[in-house]
Amino acid sequence: MVLRGSPLVHADTRRRVEEELSRQRYVYNRAAANLRRRTSSSIALVINDLSNPFFAEFAAGVDEALGDAGYVTLLGSTGESPQRQQAVLASLMEQTPAGLILSPAEGSDVAALRQVLGRHDNVLLFNRELDGADWDMLALDNEQGACLATRHLIERGHRHVVFFGGHAQSSSCRQRRSGYLRAMRDASLLSRSIESAPNRQDAAAHTAELFDDASAPATAAVCYNDSVALGLMAGLMARGIRPGQDFAVTGFDDIAEAELTTPSLTTVAADPRARGHQAALLVLDRIREPEQGGRRLIAAVQLKVRESSGSAAAASDSSNIPFPFLSP
Amino acid sequence: MVLRGSPLVHADTRRRVEEELSRQRYVYNRAAANLRRRTSSSIALVINDLSNPFFAEFAAGVDEALGDAGYVTLLGSTGESPQRQQAVLASLMEQTPAGLILSPAEGSDVAALRQVLGRHDNVLLFNRELDGADWDMLALDNEQGACLATRHLIERGHRHVVFFGGHAQSSSCRQRRSGYLRAMRDASLLSRSIESAPNRQDAAAHTAELFDDASAPATAAVCYNDSVALGLMAGLMARGIRPGQDFAVTGFDDIAEAELTTPSLTTVAADPRARGHQAALLVLDRIREPEQGGRRLIAAVQLKVRESSGSAAAASDSSNIPFPFLSP
DNA sequence: CTGAAAGCGCTTACAG
DNA sequence: CTGAAAGCGCTTACAG
Numbered sequence: 234m235v236l237r238g239s240p241l242v243h244a245d246t247r248r249r250v251e252e253e254l255s256r257q258r259y260v261y262n263r264a265a266a267n268l269r270r271r272t273s274s275s276i277a278l279v280i281n282d283l284s285n286p287f288f289a290e291f292a293a294g295v296d297e298a299l300g301d302a303g304y305v306t307l308l309g310s311t312g313e314s315p316q317r318q319q320a321v322l323a324s325l326m327e328q329t330p331a332g333l334i335l336s337p338a339e340g341s342d343v344a345a346l347r348q349v350l351g352r353h354d355n356v357l358l359f360n361r362e363l364d365g366a367d368w369d370m371l372a373l374d375n376e377q378g379a380c381l382a383t384r385h386l387i388e389r390g391h392r393h394v395v396f397f398g399g400h401a402q403s404s405s406c407r408q409r410r411s412g413y414l415r416a417m418r419d420a421s422l423l424s425r426s427i428e429s430a431p432n433r434q435d436a437a438a439h440t441a442e443l444f445d446d447a448s449a450p451a452t453a454a455v456c457y458n459d460s461v462a463l464g465l466m467a468g469l470m471a472r473g474i475r476p477g478q479d480f481a482v483t484g485f486d487d488i489a490e491a492e493l494t495t496p497s498l499t500t501v502a503a504d505p506r507a508r509g510h511q512a513a514l515l516v517l518d519r520i521r522e523p524e525q526g527g528r529r530l531i532a533a534v535q536l537k538v539r540e541s542s543g544s545a546a547a548a549s550d551s552s553n554i555p556f557p558f559l560s561p
Numbered sequence: 562m563v564l565r566g567s568p569l570v571h572a573d574t575r576r577r578v579e580e581e582l583s584r585q586r587y588v589y590n591r592a593a594a595n596l597r598r599r600t601s602s603s604i605a606l607v608i609n610d611l612s613n614p615f616f617a618e619f620a621a622g623v624d625e626a627l628g629d630a631g632y633v634t635l636l637g638s639t640g641e642s643p644q645r646q647q648a649v650l651a652s653l654m655e656q657t658p659a660g661l662i663l664s665p666a667e668g669s670d671v672a673a674l675r676q677v678l679g680r681h682d683n684v685l686l687f688n689r690e691l692d693g694a695d696w697d698m699l700a701l702d703n704e705q706g707a708c709l710a711t712r713h714l715i716e717r718g719h720r721h722v723v724f725f726g727g728h729a730q731s732s733s734c735r736q737r738r739s740g741y742l743r744a745m746r747d748a749s750l751l752s753r754s755i756e757s758a759p760n761r762q763d764a765a766a767h768t769a770e771l772f773d774d775a776s777a778p779a780t781a782a783v784c785y786n787d788s789v790a791l792g793l794m795a796g797l798m799a800r801g802i803r804p805g806q807d808f809a810v811t812g813f814d815d816i817a818e819a820e821l822t823t824p825s826l827t828t829v830a831a832d833p834r835a836r837g838h839q840a841a842l843l844v845l846d847r848i849r850e851p852e853q854g855g856r857r858l859i860a861a862v863q864l865k866v867r868e869s870s871g872s873a874a875a876a877s878d879s880s881n882i883p884f885p886f887l888s889p
Numbered sequence: 890c891t892g893a894a895a896g897c898g899c900t901t902a903c904a905g
Numbered sequence: 906c907t908g909a910a911a912g913c914g915c916t917t918a919c920a921g
Contacts, residue, residue: 261655265898267592267913269898270900284618289611289617305652306635310628324628327589562890
């Protein structure tokens with residue numbers, strides 16, 4: 234009764250019990266309590282890889298919000314392998330988590346997922362849509378974000394704007410490109426896409442393709458994400474092309490580095506840490522009200538084009554660290 | 562017996578049982594098994610913050626190795642707050658993890674830690690020394706690494722080399738500075754240190770101090786870590802000083818960005834993912850052999866000065882993405 | 890191979 | 906307030 238905070242126990246008794254507890258270095262066994270109460274105090278978080286800053290920030294946000302709510306985070310990473318994802322999920326399910334936040338690996342098989350997740354109700358998908366899945370889902374409005382970024386460039390006079398980077402078959406890339414295509418179509422401009430792996434290295438390696446057509450060389454690129462944008466900027470500099478002056482670049486995600494350029498890289502802010510909080514609150518809500526409503530689909534998270542702060546930023550302004558990369 | 566893979570059960574029976582198991586969507590409850598067997602299949606990992614790429618990589622390495630060994634990772638973050646660290650650890654201890662990997666928050670109180678960890682044997686400290694603690698420990702050889710970096714600069718002709726950034730009172734900063742001091746003393750050079758918070762913003766804000774003494778301005782800086790180095794490089798550029806050409810910079814940690822500069826930033830490689838693997842194997846070993854030996858102190862992890870690849874790197878060489886930051 | 894019993898550390902329900 | 910009993914889903918030990 235002392236442990237469970239019952240009001241029935243006399244203050245003196247409580248004190249004596251607590252003294253003995255700490256004397257014996259007693260630590261409460263929540264697993265035993267969970268077993269008896271048929272509850273769980275953990276939530277599984279499965280992402281691709283923590284070395285991606287976007288997911289690392291997201292995970293930090295999830296963990297923070299879960300911790301505040303008294304839950305503990307069970308971590309799993311898939312490394313974008315559906316096979317590994319199955320194994321990781323199977324292992325995590327044995328721990329009977331109260332909920333699961335899953336950023337599915339590319340190429341996930343919904344039937345296999347349904348199989349391993351069993352009749353687990355409190356599942357929230359993050360970031361990637363899965364055809365045929367009916368779990369709750371928190372997504373970025375990729376289409377709208379890329380459309381805003383593209384319009385931003387068009388409004389600044391660019392006509393040869395290329396969609397740059399990413400695996401064409403991934404759903405987030407499809408959505409972002411579709412937003413780009415919409416903005417280009419609305420402005421009656423010709424569109425063009427260049428594929429790459431969604432990382433710096435490969436993005437840099439594809440830089441030359443922007444200028445393949447010497448009669449109509451690109452003057453701006455809407456990049457699949459910030460990593461690609463940073464890679465492209467590096468690739469441009471290697472060719473003596475100054476990003477932001479000779480060529481305009483936008484990113485997507487707003488990773489920490491994006492803010493540290495001068496003028497800061499124009500990018501679409503996904504605020505992954507806030508997404509993490511949001512994801513945690515969504516599963517917790519689902520756990521508290523298991524039968525409430527049907528599938529929840531939340532896609533309109535705050536996305537915005539951040540205006541670059543301009544090259545006039547004073548060098549002494551420490552809140553705006555200058556870098557040579559900019560978008561006009 | 563089927564569940565536990567007993568050889569005593571007939572193949573036919575096994576098959577029938579397994580069929581029924583999957584028909585009922587049975588999932589093994591490892592928490593119950595752990596309770597009865599008085600074992601645990603989880604290991605707690607407590608770090609400062611996943612938004613630091615060094616810790617994110619470390620966490621990824623830990624999680625990977627633990628997963629391969631059949632363990633599950635319980636994540637906790639302290640945000641460098643000893644108070645929050647106490648709360649997080651208390652909550653994690655209730656989950657009866659088999660072991661704990663802890664990168665202690667700055668200013669951790671060993672007595673308080675001992676209190677919350679109880680008589681938990683399988684604890685591994687990572688990255689930060691704690692006076693009076695006798696848990697296993699995995700550390701970087703900060704002293705040696707900084708000494709190597711400093712010698713590297715001295716060998717290239719620099720005489721006014723400053724130790725730049727980091728909180729002077731943190732143990733890792735003390736150790737790195739001590740390595741710097743050793744190298745400077747060995748070369749009969751005057752040493753000088755500049756403090757900053759260990760991040761880009763604040764590092765950039767302290768750039769001017771390098772040139773306070775107009776009669777003997779610094780020509781090179783051994784930075785506390787890569788974040789500080791990147792911030793300093795930004796601060797230099799803002800003043801029209803080209804890092805790598807007009808001023809030499811070295812980092813520490815070898816985060817992903819360090820490699821992506823051209824010539825790549827000379828830095829001391831701590832290989833955090835490999836440290837994660839190593840940490841996981843160390844606790845697992847401790848768990849398997851609880852009584853074996855005393856305290857294990859491992860500090861000689863692979864540290865090396867990585868030579869910058871030189872400005873001759875071809876622009877078309879995609880394996881070496883060019884950036885404007887370099888150290889000579 | 891089968892079956893029944895006890896126990897891990899808790900919570901719940903109920904009798905006093 | 907106190908105490909005894911049952912049960913969460915497993916494992917262990919033992920009798921048949």
